[in-house]
Amino acid sequence: MKATNRTVDNVEIIALQGKITIGSGDTQLREVISNAVSAGKTNVLLDLSGVTTIDSSGIGELVGSYTTVTNRGGKLKLLHLPAKLNELLHVTQLITVFEVYDNEREAVASF
């Protein structure tokens, strides 16, 4: 998994590319979020358009990321959900937890 960070209006936009699966991108995602929060960046927008594969471990890391950011008083929101990831969040009812956006400008403005 590859992560690319940029900041727009005090929102840390992290674009994830590749796989978020057990033993691979799951631990990387944890590090990426941990580093952002440690740097004081607690408004986090995860751009998931480049995620090609995710499994239950990756879904678990998304939940863990949400908790990590929220516990620091911040917010974590999702941008550009791939269709299959959207399905996985729906069947586990996690779609009710995350704020999801299709438009980056609207997402940034929502923080």
Add this chain to the structure above:
Amino acid sequence: MERGDTERIEITISSRFENIELVQVIAEHLCENAGVDEDGSHWIGMAVREAVANAIKHGNKLDVRKKVNATFELQGYELEITISDEGQGFDPEKVSDPLNPQNLMKTSGRGIFYMKTFMDQVSYTFNTSGGTSLVMTKNLAKGNGIASTKA
């Protein structure tokens, strides 16, 4: 391969996460060759991914000397997938429901739920000589859950 054919494929891997995709790809190709559409094949492949990941992590405890065996048997439209490990087994009754509000924010515990969502049936056999076999079935002639298949 025509739909309705009989096919049997077996693969044994060591307990490494990087081997999961090998088994997943076999499942997806078998389904696509049997006429299942891309989405349906993907969801069955994901059920297999979750089963193999559990066998490696929870069954074999990441011991690379221990093996995970996967068999795919297609008879007509009925696909039966068996994933076996060399672990100590577990109590399926103690697996928590990820949809329970108390469990919603847990970072683990969704693998079996996904398997049950994508497949028709999921069952376990705990071998007397040790090891667990997970058996999943899917009728490829019908759509089921969010895994849609061609009629």
